[in-house]
Amino acid sequence: MPTPLIREATLQDIPLLRQFEQGVITAERPFDSTLKEDPIEYYDLPLLISSPDSQLLVVELEGKPVASGYARIEVAKSYHRHTHHAYLGFMYTVPEHRGKGFNQLILRALTDWSRSRGITELRLEVYQDNQPAIRSYEKAGFSRYMIEMRMGI
DSSP states (O other), X not given: OOOOEEEEOOGGXXXXXXXXXXXXXXXXXXXXXXXXXXXXXXXXXXXXXXXXXXXXXXXXXXXXXXXXXXXXXEEOOTTSSSSEEEEXXXXXXXXXXXXXXXXXXXXHHHHHHHHHTTOOOEEEOOOTTOHXXXXXXXXXXXXXOOOOOOOOO
């Protein structure tokens, strides 16, 4: 397999990243009955690319992006020991390249970026029924923390 390259996303990547975003939405739609009908967008990609408090990365294989993920520094709740944490999101790998460790590469790079910014806590959200994603995050060292509950009325 060719060597993957991890790099910062650029504004020129946005059209392809929008396709990745639709892949995330398609994968998550079965877990979330509250999502609006298509078309929807989850991410403010220009802000994630340009903000000094976020890092949006892509993995390239032979010059073509095949995976993505971001870290965004957020203020922690006043009662937490840490003052800030990095929230991770947009973890996506194109279907034909899943299982090759690209998500783990992105997680390690985002962890390093977060640590370089003085961050000691990482957070992310995953649907409780998305067992493959949960296993992947647990493999990377994450643990289950809290369940958010909802009720439509």
